[in-house]
Amino acid sequence: MSASGSAAPAPLAVDAFSSGCPPRALLNTVGDKWVILVVNLLGDGGARFSEIQRAVGGVSRKMLVQTLRTLERDGLAVRTVYADAPPRVTYSLTPLGQTLLRPLQAVRTWCEDHVTEVSSAQAVYDARPEYTGSAATG
Amino acid sequence: MSASGSAAPAPLAVDAFSSGCPPRALLNTVGDKWVILVVNLLGDGGARFSEIQRAVGGVSRKMLVQTLRTLERDGLAVRTVYADAPPRVTYSLTPLGQTLLRPLQAVRTWCEDHVTEVSSAQAVYDARPEYTGSAATG
DNA sequence: CCGTATCCGCGAGGATACTG
DNA sequence: CAGTATCCTCGCGGATACGG
Numbered sequence: 001m002s003a004s005g006s007a008a009p010a011p012l013a014v015d016a017f018s019s020g021c022p023p024r025a026l027l028n029t030v031g032d033k034w035v036i037l038v039v040n041l042l043g044d045g046g047a048r049f050s051e052i053q054r055a056v057g058g059v060s061r062k063m064l065v066q067t068l069r070t071l072e073r074d075g076l077a078v079r080t081v082y083a084d085a086p087p088r089v090t091y092s093l094t095p096l097g098q099t100l101l102r103p104l105q106a107v108r109t110w111c112e113d114h115v116t117e118v119s120s121a122q123a124v125y126d127a128r129p130e131y132t133g134s135a136a137t138g
Numbered sequence: 139m140s141a142s143g144s145a146a147p148a149p150l151a152v153d154a155f156s157s158g159c160p161p162r163a164l165l166n167t168v169g170d171k172w173v174i175l176v177v178n179l180l181g182d183g184g185a186r187f188s189e190i191q192r193a194v195g196g197v198s199r200k201m202l203v204q205t206l207r208t209l210e211r212d213g214l215a216v217r218t219v220y221a222d223a224p225p226r227v228t229y230s231l232t233p234l235g236q237t238l239l240r241p242l243q244a245v246r247t248w249c250e251d252h253v254t255e256v257s258s259a260q261a262v263y264d265a266r267p268e269y270t271g272s273a274a275t276g
Numbered sequence: 277c278c279g280t281a282t283c284c285g286c287g288a289g290g291a292t293a294c295t296g
Numbered sequence: 297c298a299g300t301a302t303c304c305t306c307g308c309g310g311a312t313a314c315g316g
Binding site: 024074103108114121126 | 212238240244
């Protein structure tokens, strides 16, 4: 409730998140796991909600709705509702969303292309002795 | 776990391209907000821990350590410790990390390039009436 | 200066039930 | 089929203190 008047020190939360040049919020949205997958999927053309859910696999309805809402709100995807029974809703990329498709495809491709190398590196790292006995000379 | 061929029910492994094929964990790592920022930063050359922390801005020591550990473990960055006082540690991209630089730069560039359009779209969406009164006549 | 360990709040996100 | 609302858990991530 409104504890008015108390000299709450207001711990100077000076919006430290926007300190850097690049848009953090957008970066966070664009880098989101489901966003990358869904945008890549929609790159092949429009798809129904259930189709997307099935294609992505492992995504809950809640998360998919949230992801698609974000994409729609950001002007990256359009939502089309058909007044038909049973209800049919399709999603597709906007021109703006298609400009994002290329970068995200590159990221997805990189992951598929280098997952083996990364796994190997992880195995090597995991096999390391945990005692920090080696210091770089020099 | 190597029960091959057994009549395990295995409710049809969702054959979609996203469920099992693409590396979700790697996608999640690569898409991480701090990872994108740090990799982009290291693309300009090696940097000290404190330099990275200052350059990124708003990242806690804990998160930065965690991010750099992940990059090191995945073979994307190398950590160099100088046995000097005061301690000096530098991080730089590996050749593998440099191959990731291009895609992540593209993502970062896209964000900077389209943040205005996205903000506009958000404003438009935010101004919408919340009652869904428009159904597509399809 | 670099890194670890501990505590803890908060919100992401799954499961479920219900509406249109 | 598509979407919402509710509950509840779990771990992300900040704050702090300490070690090397």
